[in-house]
Amino acid sequence: MVRKIQRARELFKEQRHIFKCPHCGEEMKVERENRIFCLNNHSFDLARKGYVNFLSGSSHTKYDKEMLEARNRVFKRGFFDPLLEELKALIPRGITPPTRELTVLDAGCGEGSLLARLLEGLIRESSLGFKRIRGVGIDISREGIQIAARDYQDIIWCVADVARAPFQERGFHLILNILSPSNYHEFNRILAPGGTVIKVIPGRDHLKELREIFYDDTERDGYGGEEVMKAFKENFQVKDTFKLSYSYNSFLKGEKLEDVIKMTPLSWRAGEKERIRALKEGVDRVTVDLVVAAGKGFNSFHG
Numbered sequence: 073m074v075r076k077i078q079r080a081r082e083l084f085k086e087q088r089h090i091f092k093c094p095h096c097g098e099e100m101k102v103e104r105e106n107r108i109f110c111l112n113n114h115s116f117d118l119a120r121k122g123y124v125n126f127l128s129g130s131s132h133t134k135y136d137k138e139m140l141e142a143r144n145r146v147f148k149r150g151f152f153d154p155l156l157e158e159l160k161a162l163i164p165r166g167i168t169p170p171t172r173e174l175t176v177l178d179a180g181c182g183e184g185s186l187l188a189r190l191l192e193g194l195i196r197e198s199s200l201g202f203k204r205i206r207g208v209g210i211d212i213s214r215e216g217i218q219i220a221a222r223d224y225q226d227i228i229w230c231v232a233d234v235a236r237a238p239f240q241e242r243g244f245h246l247i248l249n250i251l252s253p254s255n256y257h258e259f260n261r262i263l264a265p266g267g268t269v270i271k272v273i274p275g276r277d278h279l280k281e282l283r284e285i286f287y288d289d290t291e292r293d294g295y296g297g298e299e300v301m302k303a304f305k306e307n308f309q310v311k312d313t314f315k316l317s318y319s320y321n322s323f324l325k326g327e328k329l330e331d332v333i334k335m336t337p338l339s340w341r342a343g344e345k346e347r348i349r350a351l352k353e354g355v356d357r358v359t360v361d362l363v364v365a366a367g368k369g370f371n372s373f374h375g
């Protein structure tokens with residue numbers, strides 16, 4: 073079996089032209105077993121576990137191992153499969169001109185399974201015509217990237233900040249930004265002509281059953297989705313936007329509910345008492361409510 077670090081090194085070497093040094097902007101090279109250098113000799117760790125770390129020091133994030141492992145289990149149980157199906161249908165429409173070779177970035181990829189499963193689906197569906205898809209996932213959480221690298225070897229995983237994306241200009245046909253912070257200046261810089269950015273944000277009713285228990289908040293005061301979408305529209309020519317809502321009669325109690333509770337930032341504000349109550353009483357359904365928008369860069373050649 074090819075060792076993880078070896079596989080990550082091969083992938084990085086093959087794709088090094090899309091990267092650049094986040095400190096000085098120089099090109100990158102791979103010369104040593106476990107480090108990546110730029111032409112000015114800034115260097116980054118190529119970790120044994122199979123990812124590149126572009127951040128020096130530790131990043132402080134509340135997205136810790138426990139939360140991202142719970143997210144990983146919930147996604148593997150199919151929680152976001154309807155979203156993946158929608159994205160699979162949306163993506164081929166969004167790339168103009170159509171290309172058989174697609175380079176995709178997931179900005180804020182967390183534990184990586186959404187990107188990995190989406191790319192698997194796009195490749196498997198031969199009628200879509202993609203011959204080759206290259207995937208890169210970045211996240212500021214090292215724990216998230218470690219899970220991604222553990223589970224999926226054919227994607228380049230990087231610990232990096234979306235606000236200082238370690239990429240050359242115009243390298244990506246598609247940028248995914250799912251329930252994560254964004255940096256539109258950087259997205260516009262690294263988006264290829266004719267490429268698409270897909271943003272997914274929570275809708276008003278997302279996980280409303282948990283919110284009701286945690287905060288007694290059915291109206292969702294302070295919902296900021298409209299402002300987020302307004303900012304997206306100011307930065308991209310929006311080509312598609314839709315709401316995706318569905319609910320589950322599973323994930324209602326026991327371990328499955330516990331993982332849904334653990335995986336969401338909603339639980340950060342909830343007290344221990346409310347979490348215990350939710351687990352004891354269970355919920356009668358779990359609602360997923362998302363807003364999806366796809367846009368092209370204003371400077372796109374083929375918009």
Ligand SMILES: C[S@@+](CC[C@H](N)C(=O)[O-])C[C@H]1O[C@@H](n2cnc3c(N)ncnc32)[C@H](O)[C@@H]1O
Pocket residue numbers: 133135143179180181182183186210211212213216232233234235249250251252253
């Ligand atoms: C709610 S999670 C979503 C992760 C993944 N897209 C998913 O849907 O499972 C938000 C993610 O954004 C990441 N994040 C927060 N700030 C970031 C930044 N400045 N650069 C890169 N990732 C960031 C967090 O570490 C976390 O993994």
